[in-house]
Each structure stands twice: as C-alpha cells, then as structure tokens.
Amino acid sequence: MTLFIPGPTEVRKDVLAAMAKPQIGHRTVEFRELFSSLKPGLRKLLYTELDVLISTSSGSGFWEASIRSCVQRHALHATNGAFSKKWASVAERCGKKVTRIEYPFGKAVKAKDVEEYLQKGQYDAFCMVHNETSTGVASNLEEIAEVMKKHPDVLWMVDAVSSIAGTKIEVDKLGIDICFASSQKALALPAGIAISSVSDKAYAKAANVEGRGYYFDLLELKKSYDKDMTPYTPSIPHLYALQYQLGMFAKEGLEERFTRQRKNADYVRQWAKEQGFTLFSEEGYHSDTIVCLSNTKDVDFSRIKKDLAAKGITMDAGYGKLNEALAAEGKPTTFRIATMGDLTLAELEDFTQQLENYW
Ligand SMILES: Cc1ncc(COP(=O)(O)O)c(C=O)c1O
CATH class of the missing domain: 3.90.1150.10 (Aspartate Aminotransferase, domain 1)
Structure with missing residues (x-):
C-alpha cells in the first residue's frame, strides 16, 4: 500500500521495523534513556528551547490538553476549516467560553482580524490551526506573531498537526506558547503519539486553572517529562519509532x-x-x-x-x-x-x- 492521503501518511518499512523491539518497563533506566534521547531532536525540529512534551494520544489530545490546562474562561478561535472548527467545539465541550473569528473554508487566518478581536475582548488564549488539512491552507504565522507580541497576556496556541516536520516552524522566534503535531502526518509515523512545545507562560497559566483533569493535564505531563518519564504507561514502540525517525531527519537535514x-x-x-x-x-x-x-x-x-x-x-x-x-x-x-x-x-x-x- 502507498498512501497519498493527508494522514495517516506512508510509513517506511525501516520505521516500522524500529518499533518491533522487545518491551521494556516504563519505570526503568532503559526507558529514561530512550525518553531523554528524544528531547534534543524534538527541540531541533520545532526550533525551540522549550519542553516538547509527548502524549501517547493522537493530536486531538493536545486540543483538549491545551484548553483544559491553560484556558481559565475564554478562548478566541480562528475557524477556517474542519479542524479549526472542531477545536473550537472541543473548547466549548470542555466548558470554556469561545469566540470565533470565522472564515469561509479555503481562506487563511489574517493577522489584522486577530488584532481586531484581541483589542476588543479579553481572552486567555488565541487558538488557530496553522495548516488546515481539510482545505490545504497554511496561514502566515510570521504576520500573526507580530500581533501576538503586542498581547503578551494572551497565550498563542497553534495546531500544527499537519505541518510540523513538513514546514519550518520556528517556535521560539515566533513566540508560540503551545504548538503541537500528530505522529501520523509529516512525522511519517503510525498514529498514536502527539508532540507539543509548551512555554513557561503556558505552565504558569495552567497552575491557576481548575479542572485540568489528569491524562491531559500539561502540568502532570511536565512533572514526568522532567524525570524522563510519562505519567502513565506510554506506547513504547512509538517512542522507538520516533527516536529512529528523528535520526532520519538529522540524516536528511x-x-x-x-x-x-x-x-x-x-x-x-x-x-x-x-x-x-x-x-x-x-x-x-x-x-x-x-x-x-x-x-x-x-x-x-x-x-x-x-x-x-x-x-x-x-x-x-x-x-x-x-x-x-x-x-x-x-x-x-x-x-x-x-x-x-x-x-x-x-x-x-x-x-x-x-x-x-x-x-
Ligand atoms: C489540522 C488537524 N488538527 C487536528 C487533527 C486531529 O488529529 P488526530 O486525528 O491525530 O487526533 C487533524 C487530523 O487530521 C488535523 O488535520
């Protein structure tokens, strides 16, 4: 089978083979070595010095994690396709107030609109999808970054599910607080894990948010991340595949x-x-x-x-x-x-x- 669909994408046989290793305990030295070996490659991939957390869920997990952990009350969502609309509805299902900047499908999120909405309202976060998989639209993060810099109290949360590892996204330069991807897109891994950079500002905000739950609590993930672990039993084969694939990225450049x-x-x-x-x-x-x-x-x-x-x-x-x-x-x-x-x-x-x- 060769896949030309926008996810899951084709996974090479050597990547699949990298998953077929004997299981190890997730509270062992071997696991910690595996986990810590992923950190430098993930930071390089996202052009960041921040933590790049790993969730053994698909990308939607970070929709929920970002909202439940970092939005106290009100999120501003740009909706310009199926996935950005869905994320906004997830935020509502998490009990948050949502204001939408609505665009027709096929259009990009524009910096001037973000500016206008941020000037009018008080939001905990501005959420957008960088690369709308449903419509093939990539919004201009550089232009939006200029607006976000003028609103340091508002977290900038970017779903880059189908663009991380496919397009250069310089998280630190842009000043994105939360930027995440699913494994089954440009990372070219099987579905089952997701990665996200998280800023100190986002962690600080999370500390004051009630009802963060457990599985998708960014502070819980962070606590384990600092010990080269996950709060729960992760999919270890996926981590081997990620380790292998990060090596392949370095080889290709x-x-x-x-x-x-x-x-x-x-x-x-x-x-x-x-x-x-x-x-x-x-x-x-x-x-x-x-x-x-x-x-x-x-x-x-x-x-x-x-x-x-x-x-x-x-x-x-x-x-x-x-x-x-x-x-x-x-x-x-x-x-x-x-x-x-x-x-x-x-x-x-x-x-x-x-x-x-x-x-
Ligand atoms: C832009 C975007 N965001 C979020 C998702 C949901 O990701 P997942 O299916 O990994 O949960 C997708 C899935 O295609 C997507 O394309």
Missing part, C-alpha cells in the same frame, strides 16, 4: 526535508494546473504538505479511489463534509494530494501519472 516537501507540493500544483484543475486554497496561502484541488473537470474520484485501492494505492477524494457543502451549493468538490512526510517526488510523479490514466 531538516532544511532539506522541508524543501523536499515544498518541491513535492510545487510539482503537484503545476501538474494540477496543466491538467485543468484549480487550487481550492487561497492564493498566497497554499500549504506545502497538502495540495487541495477543485475538481473543475468533474472527474469521478470516488470511482478512481476504489480502483486505485485495488492496486494498493490510497488516495483522497476530498474532505467529506466540505464536499457535501460544496455539492449542495452546486460548486466543484475538492480532492487532496498529500505531499508530506517521507513521500518522494518520484512517488508523486508515478501517482499523478496513474491518475492521468483516468481522463
């Missing part, structure tokens, strides 16, 4: 890894244009880890998807709810091609060639 994925995306964008498709994402904000295209040729992608599955290729025929909404409006639906993780240009060239056979 982080800059080279980002460039490869950008070139993958450039190739798919150019190919799509030549084939007569248009980009769904707003001009100037195209993601380099997922290309989201409007099916302007009205190709039957659900049939192609089934056909390719029989050949061992997994493709995406668009984000379900978005396509339903577009179809109801009589607009072209979307389909997405992942360019992230360990995918190579040669694999994408082969995949797009296969697609061309259908029209």
